[in-house]
Amino acid sequence: MQEGSGNYYNPQSIEPKWQKYWDENNTFQVQEGTNKAKFYALDMFPYPSGAGLHVGHPEGYTATDIVSRYKRMRGYNVLHPMGWDAFGLPAEQHALDTGEHPRDITVTNINNFRRQIKSLGFSYDWDREISTTDPAYYKWTQWIFLQLYKKGLAYVAEVPVNWCPALGTVLANEEVIDGKSERGGHPVIRKPMRQWILKITEYAERLLEDLEELDWSESIKDMQRNWIGKSTGAEARFAIEAEAGTAEELTVFTTRPDTLFGASYCVLAPEHELVERIVSTEQQAAVKAYQEQAARKSDLERTDLAKDKSGVFTGAYAINPVNGAKLPIWIADYVLAGYGTGAIMAVPGHDQRDWEFAKKFDLPIIEVIEGGDVTKEAYTGDGPHIRSGLLDGLNNEQAIATMIDWLEKNGKGAGKVTYRLRDWLFSRQRYWGEPIPILHLEDGTMKPVPEDQLPLLLPDVDEIKPSGTGESPLANVTDWVNTVDPESGQPARRETNTMPQWAGSCWYYLRFIDPHNDDALCSTEKQKEWLPVDLYIGGAEHAVLHLLYARFWHKVLYDLGVVSTKEPFHKLVNQGMILGENMEKMSKSRGNVINPDEIVSEFGADTLRMYEMFMGPLEATKPWNASGVEGTYRFLSRVWRLFIGDNGELNPKIQEYASSVPFERVWHRTIKKVTDDFEHLRFNTAISQLMIFVNEAYKQESLPKEAMEHFVQLLSPLAPHVAEELWSRLGYKETITYVPWPTYDESLTVDNEVEIVVQISGKIVDRIQIPSDMEQEEMQRVAMEVEKVKAALDGKTVRKVIAVKGKLVNIVAN
RNA sequence: GCCGGUGUGGCGGAAUGGCAGACGCGACGGACUCAAAAUCCGUUUCCCGCAAGGGAGUGGAGGUUCAAGUCCUCUCACCGGUACCA
Numbered sequence: 001m002q003e004g005s006g007n008y009y010n011p012q013s014i015e016p017k018w019q020k021y022w023d024e025n026n027t028f029q030v031q032e033g034t035n036k037a038k039f040y041a042l043d044m045f046p047y048p049s050g051a052g053l054h055v056g057h058p059e060g061y062t063a064t065d066i067v068s069r070y071k072r073m074r075g076y077n078v079l080h081p082m083g084w085d086a087f088g089l090p091a092e093q094h095a096l097d098t099g100e101h102p103r104d105i106t107v108t109n110i111n112n113f114r115r116q117i118k119s120l121g122f123s124y125d126w127d128r129e130i131s132t133t134d135p136a137y138y139k140w141t142q143w144i145f146l147q148l149y150k151k152g153l154a155y156v157a158e159v160p161v162n163w164c165p166a167l168g169t170v171l172a173n174e175e176v177i178d179g180k181s182e183r184g185g186h187p188v189i190r191k192p193m194r195q196w197i198l199k200i201t202e203y204a205e206r207l208l209e210d211l212e213e214l215d216w217s218e219s220i221k222d223m224q225r226n227w228i229g230k231s232t233g234a235e236a237r238f239a240i241e242a243e244a245g246t247a248e249e250l251t252v253f254t255t256r257p258d259t260l261f262g263a264s265y266c267v268l269a270p271e272h273e274l275v276e277r278i279v280s281t282e283q284q285a286a287v288k289a290y291q292e293q294a295a296r297k298s299d300l301e302r303t304d305l306a307k308d309k310s311g312v313f314t315g316a317y318a319i320n321p322v323n324g325a326k327l328p329i330w331i332a333d334y335v336l337a338g339y340g341t342g343a344i345m346a347v348p349g350h351d352q353r354d355w356e357f358a359k360k361f362d363l364p365i366i367e368v369i370e371g372g373d374v375t376k377e378a379y380t381g382d383g384p385h386i387r388s389g390l391l392d393g394l395n396n397e398q399a400i401a402t403m404i405d406w407l408e409k410n411g412k413g414a415g416k417v418t419y420r421l422r423d424w425l426f427s428r429q430r431y432w433g434e435p436i437p438i439l440h441l442e443d444g445t446m447k448p449v450p451e452d453q454l455p456l457l458l459p460d461v462d463e464i465k466p467s468g469t470g471e472s473p474l475a476n477v478t479d480w481v482n483t484v485d486p487e488s489g490q491p492a493r494r495e496t497n498t499m500p501q502w503a504g505s506c507w508y509y510l511r512f513i514d515p516h517n518d519d520a521l522c523s524t525e526k527q528k529e530w531l532p533v534d535l536y537i538g539g540a541e542h543a544v545l546h547l548l549y550a551r552f553w554h555k556v557l558y559d560l561g562v563v564s565t566k567e568p569f570h571k572l573v574n575q576g577m578i579l580g581e582n583m584e585k586m587s588k589s590r591g592n593v594i595n596p597d598e599i600v601s602e603f604g605a606d607t608l609r610m611y612e613m614f615m616g617p618l619e620a621t622k623p624w625n626a627s628g629v630e631g632t633y634r635f636l637s638r639v640w641r642l643f644i645g646d647n648g649e650l651n652p653k654i655q656e657y658a659s660s661v662p663f664e665r666v667w668h669r670t671i672k673k674v675t676d677d678f679e680h681l682r683f684n685t686a687i688s689q690l691m692i693f694v695n696e697a698y699k700q701e702s703l704p705k706e707a708m709e710h711f712v713q714l715l716s717p718l719a720p721h722v723a724e725e726l727w728s729r730l731g732y733k734e735t736i737t738y739v740p741w742p743t744y745d746e747s748l749t750v751d752n753e754v755e756i757v758v759q760i761s762g763k764i765v766d767r768i769q770i771p772s773d774m775e776q777e778e779m780q781r782v783a784m785e786v787e788k789v790k791a792a793l794d795g796k797t798v799r800k801v802i803a804v805k806g807k808l809v810n811i812v813a814n
Numbered sequence: 815g816c817c818g819g820u821g822u823g824g825c826g827g828a829a830u831g832g833c834a835g836a837c838g839c840g841a842c843g844g845a846c847u848c849a850a851a852a853u854c855c856g857u858u859u860c861c862c863g864c865a866a867g868g869g870a871g872u873g874g875a876g877g878u879u880c881a882a883g884u885c886c887u888c889u890c891a892c893c894g895g896u897a898c899c900a
Contacts, residue, residue, distance in 0.1 A: 219818045223895060226817065231899075254900055267900095309898085332898095339899045346900090353898050420899050540894075614838070616827055621893075625826065627839050635838085641853090685828070688837035695837090698854085757833045762881050764833065802880050807832050812880045 007648040009640035011604025015721040019121055027735050028080065028123040032526075036077035040530050041068045042509055042569075044538025044546075045083045047501070048109035049090060053116040054586070055594045055612070055624065060537040060575040062609045063618055063681060065122045067535055069717035070678045072123075073741040079530055080123055081512035083130040084110050088501040089167075092432040093184075095464050102432040102464070106133055116597060120605045121720050123737070128515045132504025137511060138434045139455035140521035141503050144553060146437060146448045147560055153199045154426065156446070160271075160295070161425065163191035168466035169429045170195070190295060193470060196427035196436060196497055200552045204228050204419040207551055215571040217619075220543045227544050229420025231255050234404045235341065236413035238266065241326065242278040242316035250274065250318050250329070253340030253418055256350065257407065258399030261388040262368035263345040264358065266318045266329045267311065269337035270294040278329065280315025287312050287331060294333045309334055309357045318345075321412035322389065322403075332357065340418050349374040369396070424549065426500060431464045431473040433498030439485055440493045450486060456494075472496045505546055506553040509533050509568060520562075527563055532570045537618075540574040547572070573681060576621040578612070583623050594624055606719035607633045613683035613718060635691060636722055639715065642697055643708065643726050650729060651703070659704040664748055666696045667707040671744035674714045683718070690715060705730070710742040757808040758783045760792050776803035783809035 022028060041064045046057060061082075068080040084106075091102040091109075110131060117124075130137050148154040161170040166186035170193060200207075208228045211221045233255035240248040250266060268275055270291045279287045290312040311332030318327045327345070334353055335344055348358035348365040355378035358365050365374050368388050372379025385391040390406065391399040407413035427436065437449035437456040449456050459480035467475040474496040475481060485492045507521070513530045514522040547569070554568040579585060580592025587593065599608045611632040616622040645651055659667075670693040677686035693711055697703055709730055716723030716736050727736040754772040756779070758765050766788040770779065780801045783789060793813055800812040 217818095219895085222818060226896065229899065233900080252900080256900075334898045334900095336899065344900050351900070353900075356898090418899080543895080614826090620820085620827090622826070625839070628826065631838055638853095684826095685837080688828075691837055755833085759832090759881080762879095767833075800880060802832090804832055804881095808881090810832080810880055 007644060007646055009637040009722070011606055011636075011721065012601070014725045015119075015121060015600075015605050018721045018724045019118060021724070021735070022121075022123070023126075025735065026127075027737055028125050029127055030079050030125050031077060034077050036075055038079065038530055039068070039071040039076040039535075040079045040509075040513075040533045041065075041071070041535045042080075042512070042533045042537075043082065044536070044542060045085050045505070045508060046113060047085045047088055047090070048106065048113040050094065050105070050109055052112055053596050055596050055599075055608075056539070056575075056578050056586075057117075058120055058596055058608060059578060059612045059618075060539070061117070061120070061122055062612055063573070063575060063683065064535060064537050065609075066613070066678065066683060066717040067681070068123050069720060069737065070741070072737055073713065073716075073739060075740065078123075079128075079512065080125060081128040081130075081515075082117060082122070082124040082126070083128075083508060083512065084113065084132065085501065085505045085508070086110060086131045086133040087433045087499075087504055089169075089430065089432070092430055092464065093167075095432070096466075099463060101461075103133070106131075119600050120596070120609065123720070128512050130508065130511050130515050132434075132508065135455040135457055136518075138504065140511065141434050141499065141507070142437045142449075142454050142456060143451060143521065144507060144557070145434075145499065145503070146451060146454075148198060148556060149438070149448055151556065151559075153202065153556065155197055155199065156194060157197050158192050159195050159197070159425070160190045160192045161195060162188045163193065163470065164188045168468070168470070169472075170425075170427075170470070191470075195425055196495075198424040198426045198552075200424045200549070201419060201421055203552050203555055204230070204421050205417075206555055207421075207548060210551075210555075210566055214567060214569070216569075217572070217574070220540070220547075220572065220574065223543050224548060227421060227548065230417060231420075232417050233257060233415075234400075234407060234413055235416040236260065236321060236345065236407055238318035238321060238327070238345070240274075240278055240316055240318055240329070242314075243280045244277060248274060248277060250343055251341045251413075252343045252345045253416060254345060254347075256347065256396075256400070257403040257413070258385065258388075258391060258394075258396055259347040259350045259368055260320065260322050260345065260403060261385075261391065262347040262349045262366045263320055263325070263327055264348060264364040264366055265327050265346045267332045267335045267344050267346055267357070268314070268329060269335045269342040270331045270333055271337040272331070272342045274343075275314065275331055278314055278316035283313055283315035287314055290331060309353075309360050311357065311361065320345075321407070321410070328363070330357075330361075338422055339420065348378065350378050350380055352378040352380065354378070424552075426503070427497035428500050429467075429470055429472040429496075430498050431458070431461070433500065434458075434503055435474070436495040436497050436499060438495040439483070440495065441485055441488070442491045447485065447487075453486065458498075467496075472498055474498070502546060502549050506550045507557070509536075509550075510557075510563065522562070524562075524564075531563060531565045532568055534570055536569040536572045537575055539577075543574065574619060576617070576619050578615070579621060579623040581624050581626065586624075592624075599629060603629060603633045604636075604721070606636055606722050610636065610687060610718050614687045616684055618681050618683065635694070636719060638694055638698075640722065640726075642694060642703075643712075644729060653700065654703045654705050654708050656705050659702075659707065660700065663696060663700050663704075663707070665751065666693055667704075667710065668744040668746075668748040670714065671710060671742050672746075672749050675741070675744075678717065686714075687718065690718075712736065713739060713742055754806050756806065758786055758789055759808060759810040760789065761812055761814070762810060765789055765792050772806050774805075776805060779803040779805070779809050783811065 043061050043064050068078045071078050086106045091105045094105055095102045163170055164186050208225060208230055211224060233253060234257040235251050235253050236257060238250040240246060240250055311330045314329045314331060316329045318329050320327055346354035348354040349367045350369060367374045369379060369383045369385055371381050371383030382396045385394050385399050391402055394402060404415045435456045435458055437454060439447050439449060459477045461477055464473045467473055481494050481496060483492050483494055510522045514526045517523055550568055554563060557563045558566055580590060582592055584590055584592060596608060607629060611629045614632055643651055670689050673689040674686045712723050712726045724736055751772050753769050755767050755769055757767055766786050768786060770782060780803050796813040798811060798813045802810045
C-alpha cells in the first residue's frame with residue numbers, strides 16, 4: 001500500500017466516512033406507509049458469543065445485504081433488520097466460572113458484535129435492533145407461552161431426560177452428542193424429572209404438508225420430512241394371558257398389518273407401563289434387572305449396541321386377534337417407549353430386526369409372504385400372502401387394506417398414522433432464560449401469571465449457583481420464588497424452569513416488523529404488510545430444529561389470528577461453511593481461524609464482503625484463501641484507478657459522449673448478467689462479469705460516463721463504501737442507495753458477428769465468422785463451402801446437417 | 815444401513831444438451847525501474863512435437879443423441895443429515 005497522496009484506494013478512510021453518513025442520515029430506515037412493494041430480507045440473528053464474529057457470519061449477512069441494497073434500487077421498501085439471540089448456556093457457564101452477571105457479559109458481547117457488524121457496512125435498520133433478553137421482548141415470548149398453555153399445547157410431565165450433573169441441567173436430545181453434552185463434553189445420564197413439554201406433535205401433519213408451498217431447497221425439506229417421519233399403518237389390540245389375569249390388553253402399532261398371521265411373539269419397551277402388571281413371578285427378577293440395565297443406558301448407547309439384540313421374557317402371553325395364537329411377550333430395548341405405542345408384534349419372517357431377535361432367542365419364524373428365503377433373512381418385499389386366511393393370495397397393498405378393514409370390523413384395531421416427531425422438551429434448569437410465567441399454588445394447582453403482569457422479570461441475583469437439586473438457580477432466590485397469587489391471595493411458588501434458547505428465536509422475525517409495540521407482539525396491519533419473510537439466509541445447522549420450532553409457533557399464532565400467513569419464511573437459503581485454508585473446519589484448536597476484524601483493518605470491509613461472495617456459490621462449502629482476498633483487494637484498487645487518477649481527479653477518459661460499439665456490448669451485457677445473477681443469488685458470477693467489464697474498460701480510449709455510473713451502481717450492493725465514494729466523485733450529492741437500477745438494451749447485448757464451429761460428425765473441423773442473425777439454411781450452405789470441410793468430406797456421403805443458430809453447424813457424413 | 819448433496823486444470827470455481835476450463839489465485843514471460851515492490855500487457859488443461867499440427871480429457875463403466883460435464887443405468891470416493899421409528 002502506498003502512503004501520502006491520499007488518491008489511492010484507501011478503504012480505511014472511505015469506509016468509516018460512509019458508515020457515519022448512513023447512520024446520520026438514517027439511510028436504511030424503513031419508511032412506513034409508502035406504496036412501494038415490500039421486501040423482507042432476514043438473517044438468522046446470531047448468539048453474541050464472547051469469541052466475536054466469525055468469517056462465517058458475514059457470508060450470509062453479505063448475501064442478504066446485497067439483495068436488500070439491490071431491491072432498494074429496484075424500488076422496493078426493504079425491511080432488513082438485525083438483533084441478538086442472547087439468552088443461552090455459554091453466558092451462564094461464563095457467569096458460573098467468573099461470577100460476572102450474565103446480563104453484563106451479554107451487554108459486552110452484544111456491543112462487540114454490533115461494532116463488528118457495523119464495520120462491515122450492512123444496511124440494517126438499526127432502529128429495529130432487538131435482543132431476546134430485553135424484558136420488552138421476552139414479555140411477548142412469555143405471552144406466546146401462555147397462549148400455548150391456554151390452548152393445551154404446553155403441559156407438564158415426569159419424563160426421563162438427559163441429566164448432566166456437571167452442567168447441573170437437563171439437555172435436549174439434540175444437545176447430547178455421543179452420550180456427552182454438546183457443550184463441554186460432560187457425561188449425561190437419564191433421570192426422570194418434571195418438565196414442560198410443548199405439543200408440537202399436534203401440528204405434525206400441517207408441518208409436513210405445508211412444506212410443499214415453500215421455496216426451500218429440497219434437501220432441507222427432506223430433512224424436515226424425515227424428522228417428522230410420518231408412517232401409515234394400523235394399531236392392533238391383543239388380549240393378554242398373564243398370572244395376574246386377562247383383563248389387560250396390549251396395543252401395538254405396525255406398518256405391516258398384513259403380516260399379522262406371521263407374528264410369533266410381542267415385544268414391549270422396557271419402560272412400558274404394562275410390564276409390571278403382566279410379569280410372572282418366575283420372571284420378575286430377570287425383568288427387573290433388564291429394566292434397570294436399560295435405564296442406565298442413554299438413548300445413544302442403546303442404539304450403539306444395537307448390533308447385538310437383548311431382551312427378557314415376561315412370562316405373559318398375547319393372543320393374536322386373527323387366529324388366537326398364543327404369543328410370548330418379551331421386553332427388549334430395541335423397542336422404543338417413545339414411538340408408536342411402545343409395543344410391537346414381532347414378525348421375524350418379514351422384519352429384519354425381529355428376525356435377528358428371533359434367531360438369537362430361538363423364536364419361531366413364520367413365512368406369510370412368498371418371495372424370499374426366511375431361513376436366511378427377513379423378506380420385506382412384495383408378494384402373495386400365504387398361511388394368512390383371508391389374506392391368502394393377496395399382494396402387500398391389498399392385504400394391508402383388507403386387514404385394516406378386518407381389524408376395524410371386528411373391533412380389534414384400526415388404521416393409524418404415527419409420527420417420529422416427539423413433543424418438544426421446553427424447560428431448562430437454568431437462570432439465563434425467559435422465566436416460565438406459571439404459579440404453583442399451595443393447593444397443588446397451577447395457574448398462569450396474568451397477562452397484564454408480564455413481563456415476569458428475571459430476578460436480579462448477586463451470584464448464580466446451581467441449586468444442586470436439578471432445579472434451576474432460580475430455586476435459590478426465595479424472595480422471587482415465594483409469592484402470592486394476585487387473584488386468590490393464596491401463597492404460591494413460581495415456576496423455576498426457564499425457556500430454552502429456541503424460544504426467543506421462534507418469533508423474532510415478527511418483532512422486527514413492529515419492534516416498539518407495547519400492546520401487541522406485532523400489530524395486525526404491519527404483520528399483514530410485511531409477512532412472510534421473502535428471503536431468509538442462515539446456516540444449515542438450523543435446518544431442522546429452529547426452523548421446525550419457528551414454523552410450529554407461527555402456525556399456533558396463525559390459529560390465534562395473530563399472523564395471517566400459514567408459513568413464516570417463504571424462501572430459505574443455507575449458506576455453506578467456510579473452511580480454513582487447510583480445507584478443515586475452522587477452530588481454535590486447529591489454529592486456522594480467520595478473524596474478520598483483521599481482514600477489515602488490512603483490506604477493508606468491501607474486500608471482505610466481495611471476497612466472501614467471490615469464493616464460490618453461496619450454498620457451497622469452500623476453503624478460505626489469503627491470496628484470494630488480496631486478489632479481490634487488487635480488483636477494487638483497479639476499479640478505483642479506473643475512476644480516479646494519481647492527481648485525485650476523475651479519470652479524463654470518462655466523458656459524456658464517447659463510446660465504442662464493442663464496449664457498449666460489454667456494458668449492456670454486464671447490466672444484464674449482474675441483474676440476473678443477483679436475482680438468483682449467484683454473486684460469484686456477477687463479480688466475474690464486473691471484472692470482465694473492468695478489464696475491457698482498461699483497454700478503452702474513452703469511457704462513456706453513463707456506463708461508468710451504471711458500473712458503480714452494479715458494484716454498490718457488493719462493495720457499498722467504495723461505490724458511494726465513487727458516486728460522490730462522479731458529482732452526486734445524495735447516497736447511491738435509492739438511485740434506480742440501470743436497465744439494458746437487449747439488442748446491444750448481442751454481437752453482429754459471431755464465430756461458430758463447423759463440425760463433421762461431432763468433431764470440430766473449423767471455426768468461421770458469420771452474422772449472428774444468419775438463418776439455419778444459410779449457415780448450412782456457408783459451412784459446406786469451407787475449404788477444410790470440403791477436404792474432410794472428400795469421398796464421404798453427407799447424411800444429415802444440423803445447424804444451431806449462432807452456435808454451430810454439424811455435418812453428419814460417412 | 816437409509817435419505818440428500820458433491821466429484822471439472824496446480825488451486826477456488828465457470829459452462830439454457832451445442833467451441834469444456836469464463837473470472838480469480840498461483841506460476842511463467844515481457845514492459846516500466848539503477849534495482850525491487852507496486853502497476854500495466856501477455857502466456858498458462860495435460861501429453862507428443864522445434865513448429866505446423868496431432869492425441870487425450872469433466873471420479874469410473876455402460877447407454878440415449880447428429881452432439882453429453884449436463885439426460886438415463888450401474889459403480890466408486892468424499893461431505894452433510896439420520897439412525898433398531900415397527
